[in-house]
Amino acid sequence: MNEKEKNELYKKFGIHDPAGFFVDEQEKESLSQEILERIHATKQIQQGQAQRKSLKLKRKKQLLTMAAAIGFLLLSTGMLFYHSMSGDYITITVAKGETKQLVLPDGSTVWLNSASTFKYPKKFGKKRMVYLLDGEGFFDIVHDEKVPFVVEASGIKTNVLGTSFVVKSYQALSTMSVAVVSGKVAVSDDHQQTSVLLKNEEVVYNKDHRKPKVLKIKAAERKAWNDGNVIMNAAYFEDLVLAVENAYQVKIKYDHQKFKNCQNSIHFNTKQSLTEVLNLIREIQGITYQINEEKEVLITGSGCN
Structure with missing residues (x-):
């Protein structure tokens, strides 16, 4: 320098x-x-x-x-599920066209159907309380006499000790239901109405008047979606449409009032094409349909009185 x-x-x-x-x-x-x-x-x-x-x-x-x-x-895989944590709870959201299996903190197993949202605590306390916020779930619960298991959905509580059952509570539907596959459950609402269900029994609540209706069913059919099979007996048209929307990730437009009272029985597998399933509905309900490029289906027809 x-x-x-x-x-x-x-x-x-x-x-x-x-x-x-x-x-x-x-x-x-x-x-x-x-x-x-x-x-x-x-x-x-x-x-x-x-x-x-x-x-x-x-x-x-x-x-x-x-x-x-x-x-x-x-x-690219249809967004299998969305997993979020908030405070002491975990929320799972399953996308359309997918199902998801969960193991809860107590070892109980839950299978969630397409377009379902489920919330449960990271750790159970004196009561095993979980929430089906939207959708459908098949529950196989570990027996524990000291710690009851409760599923809340649409204001309806399903109380069990150790059993397997299906809760269906899609926000888009006018009804919610609980079906027992094995064991026994007690289902109650805000008005203290309680229905005790055994195997192959189902209680259906209309969300407007909340009056419980107990039916004899084949409960195994209610959880068939877990294997890709959709089995619906005397199902209302809105229920059938939602099942197709969720399975094939499409939006279906139709006149709700015209088809309000239509009930149909159908069995299809989600491996079948959308066109095949719509053709089945055409045969049983006499509809006409049009599939648009935007994964939108337009259904027309005379409906039901």
Whole structure:
């Protein structure tokens, strides 16, 4: 470093007159060397920070790339399910066209049907309380006399000790139901109406008047969707339409009032094509249909009185 460069360096540190500031040349040279060493050390620190920043940015880009890839995978497979945690609860949302199996904290198993949303605590306390916010679930509950298991759906509570049953409570439907596959359950509503159900019994509630109706059924058919089979007997048209919408990820438009009283029995497998299933409905209900490019189906027909 020449004299001019040294003087410029001194000025940066507030030394404008080196000749009057230093006692002798040795002190002057010693301070110059110290300043240079500190500048060098500062540069090394800055370089290290820059490298760490670069690594962080590189790491961030890698994580974003991974997230994008995962996001694409979920979208390309129909978004299997959405899992979120809030406080002490876990919420699971299953996409249309998919089903999801869960194991709860007590070892009980739940199978969720398409377009279902289910909420349960991370840890059970004195009561095993879970919530079917929307959709349908098949529950196989671990027996525990000291800790009852309760499913709440549409304001209806299903109380069990250890059994298997199906709860169906889609927000889009005018009814909700509970069907017992094995064991016994007690179903109650806000008006303290209680129905005790045994195997192959189902209680149906109309969401408007809440009057329970107990039916004899083949309960195994109620959970057939878990194997890709949809079995519906004397089902209202809205129920049938929703099953098709959820299975094939489509939107079906029709005159709700005209088809309100239509009841049909149908059996199809979700491996069949949408056209095959619509043709089945055409045969049993006499509808006409049109499939648009936007995965939308328009159904017309005379309906039912």
